[in-house]
Every structure is written in C-alpha cells, then in structure tokens.
Amino acid sequence: MNYEQQILHWVNRLGFLTRKEIVARFGAAGFEVSPEEWALLLLLNEGGAKAPSEIAEITSKDRTTVTRLVDGMVRKGLVNRIPNESDRRRMVIELSASGHSLFAKLAPIAKGLIGDAMGGISDDDAQITLAVLKRMTSSLQGADLSSSSKKETQDAKL
Amino acid sequence: MNYEQQILHWVNRLGFLTRKEIVARFGAAGFEVSPEEWALLLLLNEGGAKAPSEIAEITSKDRTTVTRLVDGMVRKGLVNRIPNESDRRRMVIELSASGHSLFAKLAPIAKGLIGDAMGGISDDDAQITLAVLKRMTSSLQGADLSSSSKKETQDAKL
DNA sequence: TCATAATAGATGTATAGCACAACTATTGCT
DNA sequence: AGCAATAGTTGTGCTATACATCTATTATGA
Numbered sequence: 066m067n068y069e070q071q072i073l074h075w076v077n078r079l080g081f082l083t084r085k086e087i088v089a090r091f092g093a094a095g096f097e098v099s100p101e102e103w104a105l106l107l108l109l110n111e112g113g114a115k116a117p118s119e120i121a122e123i124t125s126k127d128r129t130t131v132t133r134l135v136d137g138m139v140r141k142g143l144v145n146r147i148p149n150e151s152d153r154r155r156m157v158i159e160l161s162a163s164g165h166s167l168f169a170k171l172a173p174i175a176k177g178l179i180g181d182a183m184g185g186i187s188d189d190d191a192q193i194t195l196a197v198l199k200r201m202t203s204s205l206q207g208a209d210l211s212s213s214s215k216k217e218t219q220d221a222k223l
Numbered sequence: 224m225n226y227e228q229q230i231l232h233w234v235n236r237l238g239f240l241t242r243k244e245i246v247a248r249f250g251a252a253g254f255e256v257s258p259e260e261w262a263l264l265l266l267l268n269e270g271g272a273k274a275p276s277e278i279a280e281i282t283s284k285d286r287t288t289v290t291r292l293v294d295g296m297v298r299k300g301l302v303n304r305i306p307n308e309s310d311r312r313r314m315v316i317e318l319s320a321s322g323h324s325l326f327a328k329l330a331p332i333a334k335g336l337i338g339d340a341m342g343g344i345s346d347d348d349a350q351i352t353l354a355v356l357k358r359m360t361s362s363l364q365g366a367d368l369s370s371s372s373k374k375e376t377q378d379a380k381l
Numbered sequence: 382t383c384a385t386a387a388t389a390g391a392t393g394t395a396t397a398g399c400a401c402a403a404c405t406a407t408t409g410c411t
Numbered sequence: 412a413g414c415a416a417t418a419g420t421t422g423t424g425c426t427a428t429a430c431a432t433c434t435a436t437t438a439t440g441a
Contacts, residue, residue: 124236130427178363201340202233205237312406313421
C-alpha cells in the first residue's frame with residue numbers, strides 16, 4: 066500500500082494545484098474564468114457542440130451541475146443553448162463567437178502553465194503518463210460503485 | 224497544444240472521479256469520511272504529527288482551510304490538537320487512537336479502489352507516472368504565480 | 382390510441398470545501 | 412519596551428456539487 070496509493074494522491078494534489086494556478090493566471094491576465102468554465106470551453110472547442118447530458122457523462126458530474134455551469138456561461142455569452150427541433154426535450158450547447166474568442170485568448174495562458182508543469186519531462190514519459198491516466202479513469206468509470214451510468218456497465222452483474 | 228494539455232485534463236477528471244468514488248466506497252462500508260479527511264488521516268499516519276501550517280503547505284491549501292478541517296476531525300475524535308509548550312502559538316495535530324483505528328479500517332477500502340484503478344498497468348508505467356506527477360507538482364509549486372510560500376521561492380526575483 | 386413509462390433538462394434547496402480579511406495570542410528583534 | 416513577524420482562529424461569502432422534485436416531451440405496448 067504505498068507507491069500505488071501515491072499515484073492517486075499525487076493526482077489529487079496536482080489537480081488541486083492546477084485548478085488554483087490556472088485561475089490565478091487567468092485572473093492575472095484579466096480573465097475571470099473558473100476551472101470548470103475553462104474545461105467546458107476546451108471540451109466544446111475540441112469536440113464540438115454537445116448535449117448537457119453528454120457533458121455530464123464525460124465529466125462524471127450530475128446533470129444539474131452541468132445545467133448551472135451552462136447557465137452561467139450563457140449569461141456571460143460564452144455558449145449558446147440550441148434547442149433540437151426533432152426532439153424538443155434535447156438541447157445542444159455550443160461555443161458562441163465570444164466563447165471562441167475567449168478560448169483563443171486563454172489557450173496561450175494554459176499553454177504556459179502546461180509548459181511550466183511539464184518542464185524536464187520527456188515526451189516518452191509524458192505519453193506513458195497520459196495513457197496511464199486515461200486507463201485509470203476508464204477503469205474507475207467502469208468499476209463505479211457510485212451512481213449514474215450504471216445500466217450499461219453493470220448489466221452483466223444483474 | 225494537445226497531449227500535454229491532456230495530461231492536466233486527465234489529472235483533473237481522474238482526481239474528481241477518485242474523490243467521488245472513495246467517498247462512495249467508504250459510505251457503502253458505513254464510514255462517512257470526506258476525501259480531505261481521508262487525505263489527512265493518511266498524511267498523519269504516514270508522516271506522523273504535523274503542525275497546521277505544515278499541512279497547509281503540503282496540501283497547498285490555506286491555513287484557515289486546515290483549521291476547519293482539523294476542527295471537524297477533532298469533533299469526531301479522529302485527531303488531537305496538541306499545544307506546543309515551548310512556543311505557545313504552535314499546535315501539533317496528531318492521530319488519536321480512534322483515528323488510527325479508523326485509518327486501519329479505511330485502508331483496505333482505499334487499497335481496493337487503487338487495485339481497481341491500477342488494473343492492467345505495469346509497475347514500470349506506474350512508477351514513471353508517479354515520478355511525472357511528483358515532478359509536475361513541484362514544478363507548479365515552484366512556478367507559483369498565486370499566493371503563499373513565495374518568500375522562499377521568489378527571493379531571486381526581488 | 383391512449384395511458385404509462387422513460388428521457389432530457391431545469392429548479393428548489395442544502396452541503397462541503399475553500400480562502401480573503403481581520404482578529405488574538407505569542408514570540409522575535411533591536 | 413515597543414514594533415514586527417508568526418501561528419492559529421473567526422467572520423464571512425462564494426463556488427462547485429448533487430439529491431429530490433418538477434415540467435415537457437417522446438417512446439412503448441396493451
């Protein structure tokens with residue numbers, strides 16, 4: 066129970082630090098953007114428009130949490146809520162023009178942070194780390210004891 | 224701006240998932256323990272008693288945050304606040320007997336989680352990942368743009 | 382075809398974690 | 412002695428989160 070333990074521990078510490086640091090750097094550059102907002106900007110920029118429930122699924126958060134996050138970002142004009150015509154329950158969240166433009170301004174700041182964080186780490190090691198983190202994430206999502214997304218993953222058990 | 228970016232992104236997702244999952248598993252076993260409480264139990268168990276300010280430094284959290292966390296754990300009887308006789312401003316936080324005993328009960332649960340998360344990952348890769356995470360953490364702590372612990376790290380600049 | 386179930390999302394409400402500012406108590410400095 | 416520094420605590424407020432519940436809409440099947 067030691068170095069393994071520590072991976073998850075360092076994941077936590079580093080995650081906490083990163084969130085704090087990126088907010089600080091955005092703030093220093095005059096942008097008041099929370100880590101969640103940044104994550105959603107990034108997700109939408111890279112992956113295109115997404116339904117709230119997709120966002121919830123991807124981020125392992127509750128639907129209501131996504132609703133509030135999107136609320137705030139709609140208020141700030143960063144994203145648009147587009148109703149789906151063929152199924153009027155559905156929404157799609159897309160980056161607005163000003164969301165794109167904000168993203169473009171924040172990206173270099175994030176890049177700077179990444180550069181600082183990754184200093185002295187080889188590409189090979191970085192890639193291994195990335196693969197390990199992805200794998201751990203999907204393992205945990207599968208082995209999920211807690212709520213949501215159980216139907217698909219736990220059918221076998223029932 | 225891609226796979227590097229993603230390391231920090233996956234750190235965040237995995238961290239969030241892990242926190243949720245460990246609380247769920249503790250809860251399922253009948254223990255109401257928050258991730259922060261667990262982290263402190265672990266820290267004190269492995270590293271021995273520590274001053275609040277040390278804890279704050281290690282975890283990159285504010286002193287006041289540590290005060291509240293300790294408050295709660297003292298209330299629950301998990302840790303003791305020991306005044307330092309030679310410097311009466313100082314405190315030391317140590318695990319109580321019941322804190323030790325709780326730790327012993329939680330450790331196997333945490334181990335189970337770690338086992339699930341680490342499934343199919345080689346020791347080599349795990350160790351590389353651990354080293355990368357540690358290094359990234361200390362890089363960020365050094366390059367800190369935000370508050371605290373500046374005196375030591377930024378003397379050179381002034 | 383309609384009644385019931387399922388789905389997508391939003392709201393009401395409550396909680397935890399966090400930190401800034403300000404305060405108290407104590408110690409160090411000169 | 413007197414002022415600055417340090418350790419910790421309190422007052423306060425905000426953000427992220429989710430559970431329970433609600434509405435609107437679509438799917439199902441008897």
